[in-house]
Amino acid sequence: TGSTFSTNDFPLVTPFQGLYIGGEEAFAAKLTPNCQVVWSTFIAASQNETGSAIAVDAAGAVYVSGVTSSTNFPIHRTVQATYNDFTCDNDGFVCKFNADGSRDWATYYGGWRAENPYGLVVNPAGQVITVGRTESTDLPVTDNAYQPTAFTAGVNAFVSIFEIACPSTPIIIHSTENAFYYDQFWCNNYNSTYNNYFQSDTCTLQLIAPP
Numbered sequence: 001t002g003s004t005f006s007t008n009d010f011p012l013v014t015p016f017q018g019l020y021i022g023g024e025e026a027f028a029a030k031l032t033p034n035c036q037v038v039w040s041t042f043i044a045a046s047q048n049e050t051g052s053a054i055a056v057d058a059a060g061a062v063y064v065s066g067v068t069s070s071t072n073f074p075i076h077r078t079v080q081a082t083y084n085d086f087t088c089d090n091d092g093f094v095c096k097f098n099a100d101g102s103r104d105w106a107t108y109y110g111g112w113r114a115e116n117p118y119g120l121v122v123n124p125a126g127q128v129i130t131v132g133r134t135e136s137t138d139l140p141v142t143d144n145a146y147q148p149t150a151f152t153a154g155v156n157a158f159v160s161i162f163e164i165a166c167p168s169t170p171i172i173i174h175s176t177e178n179a180f181y182y183d184q185f186w187c188n189n190y191n192s193t194y195n196n197y198f199q200s201d202t203c204t205l206q207l208i209a210p211p
Contacts, residue, residue: 001051015041039101045070060099111136
């Protein structure tokens with residue numbers, strides 16, 4: 001995974017998303033041990049996206065995390081349905097592709113300022129664990145999170161765990177690192193209030209905490 005500015009010459013193979021929309025676009029690709037492309041795809045919307053971490057499970061499914069500044073990111077079976085960054089920066093995203101390259105789920109993950117999910121692993125139970133940094137004080141958490149609120153403004157660390165459940169209660173762990181303070185310019189597109197969106201159906205993506 002990573003990002004590209006290439007348009008009609010990016011080497012796509014049976015892509016989930018085959019159309020270059022514009023700007024910097026994230027991509028994911030699955031290769032054989034002999035470096036043959038099994039599938040490859042853009043993961044993008046109208047603004048900029050970058051893939052930052054990738055993992056593969058025992059069934060050959062591929063998981064990608066990264067950042068997006070688009071309000072129309074291609075979500076599916078999502079934990080968070082809206083782009084929540086009101087500072088014109090970026091939210092995190094996490095998505096899963098099945099072994100054949102079809103999309104299983106995709107979600108935003110972020111608050112009113114910037115998120116960067118730098119690391120991603122899949123454990124034997126199929127749970128997707130992401131770690132990264134956030135500048136938000138309203139990152140989606142619940143009351144029984146390890147740390148439900150940020151102690152200080154600035155930059156904090158987070159860890160989150162996602163899984164497909166049928167159904168369960170969304171929970172997020174949130175821990176901090178040393179924070180620093182800073183100023184920045186604000187964008188002029190502050191049109192909506194922040195809301196947490198936890199969609200539910202028979203089987204849906206959920207945020208959970210370890211025992």
